[in-house]
Amino acid sequence: MSLEEPTPDSDAELDVVGETEDGLDYDALADLLGDKVRTREEHLNAEGFVIRPDDVQDVLFALRDEAGFDHLSSVTAQEYDDRYESIYHLKKFDDPTQQLSVVVPTSKDNPVSESAEPVYRTADWHEREAYDLVGIEYEGHPDMRRILLPETWQGHPLALDYDQTEPQIVTLAEHRNPLQEDHRAGDDSDTMFINIGPHHPATHGVLHVETVLDGEQIADIEPDIGYLHRCEEQMCQQGTYRHQIMPYPDRWDYVSAGMLNEWSYARAAETLADIEVPEYAQVIRTMAAELSRMAAHFLAMGTFALDVYGDFTAIFQYTFRDREIVQNILEDLSGQRLMFNYFRLGGVAWDLPEPREEFFEKTRDFLNDMPGKLDELHDLVTSNEIFQLRCVDTGVLPPEEAKSYGATGPVARGSGIDYDLRRDDPYGYYDELDWDVVTEDGCDNFARVLVRLREVEQSARIVEQCVDLLEDWPEDDREIQANVPRTLKPDHDTEVYEAVEAAKGELGIYIRSDGTDKPARFKIRSPCFSNLQTLPVMSEGEYIPDMIASLGSLDIVLGEVDR
Amino acid sequence: MSSEQSQTANPDVQSTQEARMGEGVDSRFNSKLREAFGSSPFILTKFDKFMNWVRGSSMFMLQFGIACCSIEMIHTYAIKHDLDRFGAGVPRASPRQADVIIVPGTIVSKFAPRMKRVYDQMPEPKFVVSMGSCTVSGGPFQEGYNVIKGAEEVIPVDIHVPGCPPRPEALIYGVAKLQERIANGESAPVTVKPYELEQFGDLERDELVEKLADQIDEEDLVMRYNWADSP
Numbered sequence: 034m035s036l037e038e039p040t041p042d043s044d045a046e047l048d049v050v051g052e053t054e055d056g057l058d059y060d061a062l063a064d065l066l067g068d069k070v071r072t073r074e075e076h077l078n079a080e081g082f083v084i085r086p087d088d089v090q091d092v093l094f095a096l097r098d099e100a101g102f103d104h105l106s107s108v109t110a111q112e113y114d115d116r117y118e119s120i121y122h123l124k125k126f127d128d129p130t131q132q133l134s135v136v137v138p139t140s141k142d143n144p145v146s147e148s149a150e151p152v153y154r155t156a157d158w159h160e161r162e163a164y165d166l167v168g169i170e171y172e173g174h175p176d177m178r179r180i181l182l183p184e185t186w187q188g189h190p191l192a193l194d195y196d197q198t199e200p201q202i203v204t205l206a207e208h209r210n211p212l213q214e215d216h217r218a219g220d221d222s223d224t225m226f227i228n229i230g231p232h233h234p235a236t237h238g239v240l241h242v243e244t245v246l247d248g249e250q251i252a253d254i255e256p257d258i259g260y261l262h263r264c265e266e267q268m269c270q271q272g273t274y275r276h277q278i279m280p281y282p283d284r285w286d287y288v289s290a291g292m293l294n295e296w297s298y299a300r301a302a303e304t305l306a307d308i309e310v311p312e313y314a315q316v317i318r319t320m321a322a323e324l325s326r327m328a329a330h331f332l333a334m335g336t337f338a339l340d341v342y343g344d345f346t347a348i349f350q351y352t353f354r355d356r357e358i359v360q361n362i363l364e365d366l367s368g369q370r371l372m373f374n375y376f377r378l379g380g381v382a383w384d385l386p387e388p389r390e391e392f393f394e395k396t397r398d399f400l401n402d403m404p405g406k407l408d409e410l411h412d413l414v415t416s417n418e419i420f421q422l423r424c425v426d427t428g429v430l431p432p433e434e435a436k437s438y439g440a441t442g443p444v445a446r447g448s449g450i451d452y453d454l455r456r457d458d459p460y461g462y463y464d465e466l467d468w469d470v471v472t473e474d475g476c477d478n479f480a481r482v483l484v485r486l487r488e489v490e491q492s493a494r495i496v497e498q499c500v501d502l503l504e505d506w507p508e509d510d511r512e513i514q515a516n517v518p519r520t521l522k523p524d525h526d527t528e529v530y531e532a533v534e535a536a537k538g539e540l541g542i543y544i545r546s547d548g549t550d551k552p553a554r555f556k557i558r559s560p561c562f563s564n565l566q567t568l569p570v571m572s573e574g575e576y577i578p579d580m581i582a583s584l585g586s587l588d589i590v591l592g593e594v595d596r
Numbered sequence: 597m598s599s600e601q602s603q604t605a606n607p608d609v610q611s612t613q614e615a616r617m618g619e620g621v622d623s624r625f626n627s628k629l630r631e632a633f634g635s636s637p638f639i640l641t642k643f644d645k646f647m648n649w650v651r652g653s654s655m656f657m658l659q660f661g662i663a664c665c666s667i668e669m670i671h672t673y674a675i676k677h678d679l680d681r682f683g684a685g686v687p688r689a690s691p692r693q694a695d696v697i698i699v700p701g702t703i704v705s706k707f708a709p710r711m712k713r714v715y716d717q718m719p720e721p722k723f724v725v726s727m728g729s730c731t732v733s734g735g736p737f738q739e740g741y742n743v744i745k746g747a748e749e750v751i752p753v754d755i756h757v758p759g760c761p762p763r764p765e766a767l768i769y770g771v772a773k774l775q776e777r778i779a780n781g782e783s784a785p786v787t788v789k790p791y792e793l794e795q796f797g798d799l800e801r802d803e804l805v806e807k808l809a810d811q812i813d814e815e816d817l818v819m820r821y822n823w824a825d826s827p
Contacts (some may be wrong), residue, residue, distance in 0.1 A: 182742065183706045185808055190741040197741045198824040200804055205709040205793060205817040231710050234659055234689045238666070239707055260707040261663055263730075264740030271739065280736065287664035332667070345687075353674040360671075371668060371761055592663055 049101040057131045062100055066092055077304055077529040079132035081120070086139045089147035090173075093121065093135065097152055101125050102133060103436055105153035106532065107558035109543045110163030112193050117144040117169050121156075122530050122541070122558070126436055126450060129458045129539075134530065139169060148174035155439035158566050166191040166266070181259040181595055191266065224252055231260045235340050235581045238591035242568075242584070249576050254569050258594050265596040269555035274302055274521040275378060278555075283372040285557065286593040289328035289360065290536040292321040295376035300460055301531040301542035302378050305523050311512040312462070313503075314380035319462040320499035321366060321375060323492040324396075328359040329536035330485040330492075333588040337482060338414060340585035341423050348413050355406055358399050365392055378521070380514030385503065396500055403493045407486065415483060424479035428571040428583030431476060438570070439563040442538025443488065444587060447481035449474040454534035466498045478579075478586040485588070520550050530558075537561050537588060557596050561589040644781060651695075651721065652683075652778035655771075658694035658718065659687035663701025665728040665761040672764040684771050691717040696774070698767070699753075702730035702737050703744040709819045712793055715751045723778065725770050726753045729760045736760065744791075745826050752786045793817045 051062040059080045063070050069088045074081035084092050096102045102123040109120040121135040139146050148171035149156035160171045161180040168189035171177060179186060183203045188195050227244045230236040239260035245253040265281055272278040282294035296318060303310060310318075335352030338344050360370045365386045367375035375382050386392050414420055430440070435448040445452050453470040455463040471487040473480035525548035532541035538560030547553035564587050572580040630637055657679075661669065672679050679685035688694045691714045703711060715722070724747070729735030731747035738745055747753050754777065757770035777783070797814035799805050812818065 185811060186705075187804065187807070195741070200823060201705060201821045202796075202799070202804060202808055202812070202818050203705050203709055203821070204796070204812055205713065205819070231707065232660060232714050238661055238663070239710075260704065260710070261702065262704055262706070262742050263663075263702045263737040264742050265737075267740055268737060284664055284736070288667055350675045353671065354676070357671070357676050370763060371664065 050099050052101065052131065057133070059133075062096070062133065065095060065099060074134075074136060074528075076134050077527060079122070079134050079530065081134040081136045081528070083136045083138065086137050086146040089121075089135075089137055089149055090152060093123075093149050093152040096123060096133065096135070101127070102131075104129070105149065105155050105159075105439055106539065107530070107541050107543065107556065108149070108156060108159035108163055109530075109554070109556040110167040110169050110191075111545065111554040111556075112167055112191070114193070116141060117146075117167065119146055119160075119163060119169055120530075120543070121149060122543070126452050129452070129454060129532075132530070134528075144169045145172050146170070147172050150174055153439065154434075154437040155563050155566060158562065162562075165189065168192045179259075181262040183259070190264070223247070231257075235584065237336060237584065237589055240565075240584075240589070240591055240594070242580075244577070244580070246577070251572050251575055251577060251580055254572050254580065256565055256568055258565070258591070260595065261591045262595040263592075266555050266557060269298075269557075270552055273550045274306070274523070274552070275517070275519065275550070278302075278552075279376060279378075280372065280374045283374060284592060285559065285596060286329070286535060286537060286540075286561070286590045287371065288332045288536070288590055289356065289363070289371060290325050290590075291371065291373045292318070292325040292363070292375060293329075293533065293535040294540060295373070296322055296461070297531070297533045297535060297540040297542050299376045299378060300533055301529055301544050302521075304531050305527060305529045305544055305546060306378070306517075306521050308379045308515055308517055310380055310515055313506060313511050314513050314515075315462045316499050316502050316506075317381050317385065317513070318376065319466070320496050320503070321363065321373075321381075322461070323495045323499070324359055324363055325373075326536050327489050327492045327496075328356050328363070330489050331356045331359070333485050333536075334410065334414070334482070337582075337585040337588070340581050341420060348410070351406075351409065351413065362392075362396055362399060365395070377514055377517075379517040380512075382513075384511060384513050389504075393500055393504055396496065400493050400497050400500075403489070407490060410486060415479070415486065421479065423578070423582055424477065424482065424586070425475070426477050426479075427575060427579040428478040428586060429476050430567055430571050434570050435567065438567045440538070440567050441563065442534070442536070442560050443481055443484040444538065444564045444567070446470070446472045447484045447586075448476045454532055454539055458532070460533060462499070462502075463495070466495055468494050468498075478582045481586040481588075522546075522548060522550050524548065532558065535560060537590065537593065538564060559593040559596060561587075561591075561593040562596075565589050565594055648781045649779050652775040655684040655695045655723075655775070655778075656686050656688045656693055657684060658691055658697045658714070659689050660697055660714065661700060662703070662707070663728075663730070665700035665730070668761040668764055669698055669700045669727060669767060672767045677764040677768060679768060679771065682768065682772060682775070684775065691715070692719060694718055695721070696723045696725060696771075697751075698725045698727050698771075699731045699747045699751075700727040700761075702735065703747060703750060704740075704742045705744065705819075705821055706742075708744050708750045708791065709793055709817065711747075712750050712791075712819070723755075723774055723783075724751055724753045725755045725757060725767075725774055727757045727759075727762060727767060727770070729758055732756050732758055741823075744821075748788050748790065749826065750790050752784065752790070754784045791819050791821065793819055 050065045051058045070082045072083045104124040104126050106122040106124045117139045119137045123133045125131050165179040225246045229242040231239040231241040241257040243255045269278050282298045283291035331352040335349040338348035364370050367373035430448050432448045468491045523546035528545045530543045532539045541558030543556040544552045545554040571583040726747040734743050734745035737743045755770045755774045796812045796816045796818045
C-alpha cells in the first residue's frame, strides 16, 4: 500500500501486462488471455472481452494477478432476447481510468456461469443480486440464494418474461422470538442467535443483522438486506433519458447526497450521448456536489455519535444545526431541501439565485464558520477519551480485505487506500482546483470517522474556490446548459459504465441503450452495497457494541444498499 | 444553624419550611389561569373530553425510520424545528412505549410484515401519521414490482402528509392536525381492506400456495400480496 500519488510510469509497474504510458493496451491483455477471449466488444470507455462461462475464474485470476486489475467495481447481469449476460467491470485501485469489461454470455435454457467469488470476495453479493433480479446462476458460489427479495419470491423481476401482477407470499419467519429454542445452535453449544433490526435505532434504517453470539462476542454475523428494495433500476429503465430518470438518483443515497448521485447519472448519460457540459455549469455542479458531501458527512458524524454515545442531545444536534445551514444554501440553489433534482443532462436546471451577492455571502458565511465548527466537533468527539476507547483499534479492516471487497470512499481511505475518483478519474471541475485526497492508516472505526471530518475541510476548500470562480465569471459567458436534443435516443446497443465519487464511495452507472428513448438496462453500482459486505470482516470476534460502532462508521444508507 | 440565626435576625426572609407551611395553596401551583377562575376554582367537563385533551397534548413518537422521509423526520425532531415544542417530540425506541407511529418512507414487500408487527406491538390507543407520497400511494415507486402502494394497505392511517419528502413544517402541521383530531375524539375510518398477517396453513390453496408448501411451515405467519387487485 502506497500513499504516494500513483505513478503509472514507475519501474515497478512496467511488469504489469497491458499497462502503457498512454493507457491500456487491450491487444496485450488479449494476448495474455489467448484463445479464452472469443470476441472483443467495444464499450464506450472500456473494451469488453467475451469469454466462455466456464473460463471466468481463469480469466479473472490472470487479469488480477498479471494485469493488475485489483478492483471488481461491479457485476451487471442482463437478459437479451437470445441470451443472458454477466459483465464484470474491472478497474485498478492505482488508476481507475484503466477499465476492462469481461462479458460472460450464457444460454437461455441453461443460465449457469462460473462464480468470480474466489477471485474477488465482492462478487459474492453482486452475483447473488444478479441471480435474484435476473436469474443467472453462478456455479461454485458459496451461498447462491436471493439477497434483495424475500426467499419465497417467485420469478426474477428484471428478466424479460416477468409478470408483475402475479401474487407473492412473504413470510415473517425470521422474526420468531430469538430466545425460542429453535434459535439456539444445538445442545452442545452455548452460542445464541440474535436478530438486530430490521427496525432498530442502531441499524441506520431498515437493515436486519443476524448475529450468533458466543458469550458477548460475535461468532458469526450476516447482514440481511432488501427491506428497502424499491426497484430503482426498474424505475430508471422505465424513464426517458432526458427528464424522467434524474429525480431518482436523489433517492438512492437520500442523506442530502443528492447532487453527487445526480452527477453519476449525468456523467454516464453524457458519455453515452456524447454531450459536452459548459465549464460554468461544471463549476456550479462541483460546488453543489461538495456542499452535498458536507451535509452527508455531517449526518454520518451525528448518527455515529448517536450509535457510540447514545447521544441525541449534543453532538447530534450540533451536526444537524450545520446540516440545516447547508440545506438552506442548497434550497436557495435548487428549490428543494433534500431531493434537489437540480442537474440536467448537459448542465444544471438554472443559474445561481438572484441576487447572486446574497447567495455568495451566505455560502461564504457558512465556510468562514466552518473551521470553528470543526474544532468544536473535534473537541466534542475525536479528542474525547471515551470516544477513542470505543473506536481506536475496533472494527479493523485491513487494506487487502477492503480491496477484495470492493470497498471505496471513506471506508477505503480510512484503510489507507489512496483512491478517490475525483482525482483519479477526473470529472467536473475538480482537476482545476486545489485540494487533497484524505487518507488515514488506522484501518479502524476512528480512522473512518477522521477521514470524514477531514474531508469536510477539503470540501470547504473546494466550495470556496468555486465561489471565487463564480463570482468573477463574466456575465455574458454564463452558459448553464449545453444544447441537448429534446428526445435523446442513443445508438442501438451502446454500453457505458461510468462512476463518480459519491459521499459513500464509488457510485457507478451502467447503461445499455437499445435505440429507444429509455435505457434497456440501467444498473447501479452502489458504494454502500459493497462497503456493507465488509461488516463480517470487521466484526467477527468483536463485541456487539463494537459491531454497532463499525456499522456506524461504514455510514451505510439502506436506500442505496437495496436500491 | 447560622442560617437560622440570620433568618430570625431578618424577619423579611422566610425559611423554605415556613414558605411551604404557609396558608392556602402553595404558590407554586398558582397561575394566571387559576386566578381567573376565582378563589376555589373548578371546571365541569366530560371525562372523555379531558382524557382526549391529555392524550393529544403529550404524545410519544416511535423512533421509526424507513427511507428518505426519515431524514426530514429527524430534522423535525432536531434543532430548529424541534417537534417537542408541540408536546409530541419524545422518540421512543420501543413500540411498547409509543403512542404515535410516523411511517416515513417506501414500504416494500419484505418490510410490510415487519411494520405490521411493530404496529401490533404498540399499546392502544395508537395513531398513525403517514409521511410522504410513498405512504400515500407508493409515490414515485408506485410501478415497482416490490412496492406496497401506500401504508394504508398494511395499517390504518390517521393523517397523510404528502410530499417527496414533506418539509419539516409540513410534518409538524400533520402532527398538530393529529393532536387536534385526538383532542376532539375523532379517528379515521379504515376504508381499505389491508393485507393481514396470517398463518400459511390458513391461506386458500391455490397454485402459488401449493408451490411454496414444502418451503413454508403451516404455522408460519405470511403476508400474501395480490398485486393485480391491490386493495
